[in-house]
Amino acid sequence: MEPASLPAVSRMALCGGTHGNELSGVYLVREWQKKKRELEGEAEPVTVMTLISNPRAVQQCKRYTERDLNRCFTPSLLSTLVSDGVPYEIARAQELNALLGPRGNCDWICLHIYKYIQTKLSSMPVRLLNLNAPPDQNYFLASVGKHALSIEIGPQPHGLVRADILSTMKEGVHLMIEWLRLFNSGTEFEGGIVEVYSFLKNIDFPRDPETHDITAIIHPQLQDQDFCLLKPGDPIFLSFSGESVVYEGGEPLYPVFVNESSYYEKGTAFTLTRMKKVEIPPLRLKRD
Amino acid sequence: MEPASLPAVSRMALCGGTHGNELSGVYLVREWQKKKRELEGEAEPVTVMTLISNPRAVQQCKRYTERDLNRCFTPSLLSTLVSDGVPYEIARAQELNALLGPRGNCDWICLHIYKYIQTKLSSMPVRLLNLNAPPDQNYFLASVGKHALSIEIGPQPHGLVRADILSTMKEGVHLMIEWLRLFNSGTEFEGGIVEVYSFLKNIDFPRDPETHDITAIIHPQLQDQDFCLLKPGDPIFLSFSGESVVYEGGEPLYPVFVNESSYYEKGTAFTLTRMKKVEIPPLRLKRD
Numbered sequence: 401m402e403p404a405s406l407p408a409v410s411r412m413a414l415c416g417g418t419h420g421n422e423l424s425g426v427y428l429v430r431e432w433q434k435k436k437r438e439l440e441g442e443a444e445p446v447t448v449m450t451l452i453s454n455p456r457a458v459q460q461c462k463r464y465t466e467r468d469l470n471r472c473f474t475p476s477l478l479s480t481l482v483s484d485g486v487p488y489e490i491a492r493a494q495e496l497n498a499l500l501g502p503r504g505n506c507d508w509i510c511l512h513i514y515k516y517i518q519t520k521l522s523s524m525p526v527r528l529l530n531l532n533a534p535p536d537q538n539y540f541l542a543s544v545g546k547h548a549l550s551i552e553i554g555p556q557p558h559g560l561v562r563a564d565i566l567s568t569m570k571e572g573v574h575l576m577i578e579w580l581r582l583f584n585s586g587t588e589f590e591g592g593i594v595e596v597y598s599f600l601k602n603i604d605f606p607r608d609p610e611t612h613d614i615t616a617i618i619h620p621q622l623q624d625q626d627f628c629l630l631k632p633g634d635p636i637f638l639s640f641s642g643e644s645v646v647y648e649g650g651e652p653l654y655p656v657f658v659n660e661s662s663y664y665e666k667g668t669a670f671t672l673t674r675m676k677k678v679e680i681p682p683l684r685l686k687r688d
Numbered sequence: 689m690e691p692a693s694l695p696a697v698s699r700m701a702l703c704g705g706t707h708g709n710e711l712s713g714v715y716l717v718r719e720w721q722k723k724k725r726e727l728e729g730e731a732e733p734v735t736v737m738t739l740i741s742n743p744r745a746v747q748q749c750k751r752y753t754e755r756d757l758n759r760c761f762t763p764s765l766l767s768t769l770v771s772d773g774v775p776y777e778i779a780r781a782q783e784l785n786a787l788l789g790p791r792g793n794c795d796w797i798c799l800h801i802y803k804y805i806q807t808k809l810s811s812m813p814v815r816l817l818n819l820n821a822p823p824d825q826n827y828f829l830a831s832v833g834k835h836a837l838s839i840e841i842g843p844q845p846h847g848l849v850r851a852d853i854l855s856t857m858k859e860g861v862h863l864m865i866e867w868l869r870l871f872n873s874g875t876e877f878e879g880g881i882v883e884v885y886s887f888l889k890n891i892d893f894p895r896d897p898e899t900h901d902i903t904a905i906i907h908p909q910l911q912d913q914d915f916c917l918l919k920p921g922d923p924i925f926l927s928f929s930g931e932s933v934v935y936e937g938g939e940p941l942y943p944v945f946v947n948e949s950s951y952y953e954k955g956t957a958f959t960l961t962r963m964k965k966v967e968i969p970p971l972r973l974k975r976d
Contacts, residue, residue, distance in 0.1 A: 427905075431928045461952075557845055559949030563908040563926050617715075620851040638851050640719045661847030664749075 401591050401681035404508050408584045408685055409547065412443065413500050414450045414573065418470050418541050419662070420457025421558040424566045425551075428573070443577045445584065453496060453541055456488055461559050463662055464489055471539040473497065493541075501544040503535070509547045509583075511680045515594050516579045523568050524553075527627055529656060529673065532599045549576070558661070588684040597627065597654055597673040605669040606637055606645060615639055618659040618669060626656050630672075637669070689879050689969035692796050696872045696973055697835065700731065701788050702738045702861065706758050706829050707950070708745025709846040712857045731865045733872065741784060741829055744776055749847050751950055752777055759827040761785065781829075789832040797835045797871075799968045803882050804867045811856050812841075815915055817944060817961065820887045837864070846949070876972040885915065885942055885961040893957040894925055894933060903927055906947040906957060914944050918960075925957070 414432065416425030429450045432439050439448055452458055454469045466487035472478075473493055482491045511528070518526040529552075531540070542548035551572045553565050583589070605614040616637035622630070630636070631652045637645035649672070657663060658670040702720065704713030717738045720727050727736055740746055742757045754775035760766075761781055770779045799816070806814040817840075819828070830836035839860045841853050871877070893902040904925035910918070918924070919940045925933035937960070945951060946958040 427928070430901075434928075555845070557843070557949060559846075560947050560952065561905045562911060562947065563905050564911065566905065567908075613718075617849045617851050617854065620855075623850060623852065640715070640722075659848050659850065661845060664848065 401679055403588070403591070403682040403684060405684050405686035406507075406509060409446065409509065409580050410584075411447045411449065412577070412580060413545065414448060415453045415496075415500075415541060416450075417455070417458040418453040419463045419468075420454050420459070420465075421461050421463050422556055423461075423559065423561045424553065424556060424569045426452065426458055427561050427566060428569055442574075443581070446577065446580050448577070449499075451496075451499075454489065454492060456492075463558075469493060470541050473541055473543050474539045475536055477539070496541065497544050503538075503544050503546075503548075507547060508680060508683050510549050511594055511596075511678065512583075512589050512683050513547075513549060513576055513579050515592065515680065516589070517572055517575045518594075520575050521568070521571055523564075523571070525627075526572075528594065528596050530596050530598045555660070583683070583685060586685050588682060591680050591682040593677050593679055596676050596678050597656065598676060600653065600672045600674055602663075602666075602668040602671050603636070604667045605664075606639070614664075616643075616645055619644060622655065622658060622670070624658070626658050627654055629653075630655050689967055691876070691879070691970040691972060693972050693974035694797060697734065697797065697868050698872075699735045699737070700865070700868060701833065702736060703741045703784075703788075703829060704738075705743070705746040706741040707751045707756075708742050708747070708753075709749050709751050710844055711749075711847065711849045712841065712844060712854045714740060714746055715849050715854060716857055716861070730862075731869070734865065734868045736865070737787075739784075739787075742777065742780060744780075751846075757781060758829050761829055761831050762827045763824055765827070784829065785832050790834075795835060796968060796971050798837050799882055799884075799966065800871075800877050800971050801835075801837060801864055801867050803880065803968065804877070805860055805863045806882075808863050809856070809859055811852075811859070813915075814860075816882065816884050818884050818886045843948070871971070871973060874973050876970060879968050879970040881965050881967055884964050884966050885944065886964060888941065888960045888962055890951075890954075890956040890959050891924070892955040893952075894927070902952075904931075904933055907932060910943065910946060910958070912946070914946050915942055917941075918943050 414429060416429035418425070429452055432450050454464060457464050457469070467489040469489040469492060472489050477490055478494055478497050480486065480490055482494060514526070514528045533539070540550070542550045551569060553569050556562070556565055606616040607613060608615050616639040619635040619638045621635050629652050630647055632647055632649055634647050635644040636647045639645065653672045654675050655670045656673055657668065702717060704717035706713070717740055720738050742752060745752050745757070755777040757777040757780060760777050765778055766782055766785050768774065768778055770782060802814070802816045821827070828838070830838045839857060841857050844850070844853050894904040895901060896903050904927040907923040907926045909923050917940050918935055920935055920937055922935050923932040924935045927933065941960045942963050943958045944961055945956065
């Protein structure tokens with residue numbers, strides 16, 4: 401592929417606590433706010449802004465207080481008039497948008513950072529999940545940035561900090577800063593092929609049509625198998641009376657977000673994705 | 689040891705949802721309420737009552753609504769006058785006490801059931817934790833029963849059901865019922881030595897004396913090491929600046945409840961226990 405060239409990236413926002421009970425990001429941001437100088441020195445000349453996305457939810461150690469903040473960044477919610485009855489998170493989304501926007505797209509820079517982290521981070525596998533939302537339906541905080549990446553390390557238990565997850569998250573962010581510095585200073589990055597998992601659809605639990613209670617749970621053979629190929633005929637649910645429900649789709653796909661407690665209320669037992677190999681071009685700084 | 693003999697156990701209460709976000713017990717109780725006949729047949733002549741301990745917290749998928757129900761069973765709270773301002777859980781504790789009490793003690797029957805489950809359950813290790821509370825300070829739901837056993841399978845993520853944990857919990861309860869039937873029908877159980885972990889003290893996280901924020905997290909070498917011997921000099925905490933804090937106690941002890949999210953608010957990073965070998969006598973039914 402022809403090399404691409406893009407302007408320097410001069411500012412970076414590090415947001416933790418978008419969900420108030422996912423504590424690794426919260427503790428990492430707090431730590432960096434204490435060591436502001438050190439982080440500034442490391443990132444220079446990139447300016448790093450650190451912030452807690454949902455301070456009220458963090459204070460209560462809940463995912464959110466009135467509405468899931470990470471579903472509030474659609475253009476329509478960002479332009480809702482904020483009056484007394486509006487949920488706290490919608491108002492907060494507008495503040496964050498004013499601070500961090502305007503929105504951009506997942507682009508060569510994101511894909512190159514992903515490739516870089518995947519090569520350098522040894523403690524666990526690194527994958528890219530593209531949620532494919534069209535701009536007018538993209539409700540994620542990350543969507544307000546010009547080059548938007550969320551680091552998810554999981555499954556991460558809610559309401560506590562594990563040293564292993566915290567240290568991997570820290571390593572991921574340091575690698576991101578390292579990439580930005582290299583890119584801004586003129587390093588050319590090789591192109592290549594990367595794997596991208598793209599959102600297809602959410603699958604709900606089987607439910608009782610009247611009470612809406614779930615009637616089956618994730619099958620033990622699917623539990624903990626995020627990003628592992630699911631083939632037609634593989635078991636996906638186990639009913640309380642002991643019967644297996646199998647996957648009846650027409651093609652093998654990759655499940656993610658398998659059995660996430662926060663998604664029970666959203667009607668998602670797991671999400672199906674398709675894996676694509678994407679070619680990315682060599683990339684270097686565009687000089688004036 | 690001399691054989692002991694005790695009267696038959698004619699009633700059993702199966703309580704799920706004492707904490708509303710620990711869902712295995714909730715789903716197990718609901719399943720058994722649907723299959724009442726089947727369970728009655730299996731347990732006969734023991735009468736089994738199934739109930740959800742904290743229905744309001746279950747409905748909200750929270751540990752509790754106003755006060756931790758499993759800290760409300762002290763004699764003093766059980767005799768508090770219930771008026772308008774009293775937390776829901778205190779009122780509910782009094783209802784449960786009226787239904788299930790009066791209280792008993794952990795005794796030969798509990799220790800024999802523990803030994804039986806330990807022998808028969810192969811999917812994971814089984815241990816007995818004795819919290820050693822004197823009767824006037826014992827605040828646990830189980831304390832209102834005559835022979836009180838809580839089955840804890842963990843760590844169990846909050847707000848979701850895992851098939852492996854649900855099936856182990858089910859197996860544990862079936863073994864308990866099996867033991868009761870055998871005992872009631874005259875089977876003599878051999879005595880022997882069992883290991884019991886006894887509560888010594890709770891250890892809090894290191895905290896900032898002014899803000900009370902935690903300044904260190906569980907050390908990766910202690911994470912997931914519940915019931916593994918902790919020796920003086922072993923690391924227990926890792927500060928955000930990267931320094932290890934070591935265990936300075938005078939004797940090797942066994943940590944439990946390591947890094948439980950629900951205990952951050954209670955000031956407990958982990959709990960230290962001492963392991964004792966306890967001799968239990970052969971046991972059989974006392975005939976009239």
